[in-house]
Amino acid sequence: MKVLVLGGGVVGVTSAWYLAQAGHEVTVVDRQPEAGMETSFANAGQVSPGYSAPWAGPGVPFKSIRWLMMAHRPFVFWPLPDPHLWKWLWQMLENCTTPAYDRNKGRMVRLAEYSRDVLGDLRKETGITYDDRQQGTLQVFRTQKQLDGAALDIAVLKQYQVPYEVLDRDACVKAEPGLADAAHKIVGGLRLPGDETGDAFKFTQTLASMAAKAGVTFLYNTKIKQILADGGRITGVETSGGVLTADSYVLSLGSFSPGVVRPLGLDLPIYPVKGYSLTAAITDAARAPVSTIMDETFKIGITRLGDRVRVGGTAELAGFSRRLRAPRRETLEHSVTDLFANCCDVPGATFWTGLRPMTPDGTPIIGRTGYENLFLNTGHGTLGWTMACGSGRVLADIMSGKKPDIAYEDLNVFRYGQ
Incomplete structure (x- = not known):
């Protein structure tokens, strides 16, 4: 055919x-x-089945209001006169229920777990390399409330038999030694040992x-x-x-x-959900992440890609705009320097944006x-x-x-x- x-x-x-x-x-x-x-071209670099979850979920409408008020906000909304945007937002709100979240996350984890396995088979069959690492990912929580809130995701991980580890502060530092100087800023983490990283480009x-x-x-x-x-x-x-x-x-x-x-x-x-990333050369490998860190507060991923660090995040609803906005860069810089100070050349980092095609569920x-x-x-x-x-x-x-x-x-x- x-x-x-x-x-x-x-x-x-x-x-x-x-x-x-x-x-x-x-x-x-x-x-x-x-x-x-x-x-x-320059996404966050994560192959993260365990973190596959819909943005639409219980409490998200109220959380999004709080995110909009943050100095380094993970969510940015431009109320454009675009009927496709408003229809998409309404459909997303309809998915902000517990039954919808469970159904949608189940679909996503099923496909993502399978995809990770297919990628592994491809790697074995062809020998393809792409700055890949198979060392898991770690979601770090800065507050006890965030750690307690992980229970909903953990329940789905259990349902689909996805390996996970709930770590205290010391265990987070053991998994990611570069967090040592920032240990006092976190209370714990959720580690998914089966997740991977790599340069998608x-x-x-x-x-x-x-x-x-x-x-x-x-x-x-x-x-x-x-x-x-x-x-x-x-x-x-x-x-x-x-x-x-x-x-x-x-x-x-x-x-x-x-x-x-x-x-x-x-x-x-x-609908396009605009994301941003920084790509910075590592200047001190001992201070850099081993794999991927998910900064739960700012919804930012910090990933080791060979001799570089990729910092990716932010959800901006701005239509098809490709404008690089300075405040978004400041948020990415804040997250990586706050958790991994002096690990990489942040001032010299390449700043990029891309349009992520998001469905309501x-x-x-x-x-x-x-x-x-x-x-x-x-x-x-x-x-x-x-x-x-x-x-x-x-x-x-x-x-x-x-x-x-x-x-x-x-x-x-x-x-x-x-």
């Missing part, structure tokens, strides 16, 4: 890889000059090169203008390089997915649509890197007529009544 994949980020490239491995003839189209140049570029050698065609610098349809089938994709045709089509355009299929009558509940949209030959693999939010390999494998199985290794029926767009 000839397959056209729209999007060359980590999700599009993993989709192409597993489709090619299943024997399909695959072409990837992307407007960028290389793979992984959008949201996959390096991974995407390397896997794209491997896929090309395996026969996948990549059409870069090619803008997608519109998807063409006739009745219940897609007949082609109009691009800046002409009309491209295939037997089946995969949409993996992240935050840009809804706009592309809206003319087809598909209303994908995906946190779960990506994977699988069939109302068009018989159009498939979706999009809407991964902050977890595209965590879920990429599993999502690509599940999609390839669905398109190949093979039953995926995990339950997948509740991952498709039909859960939104479409």
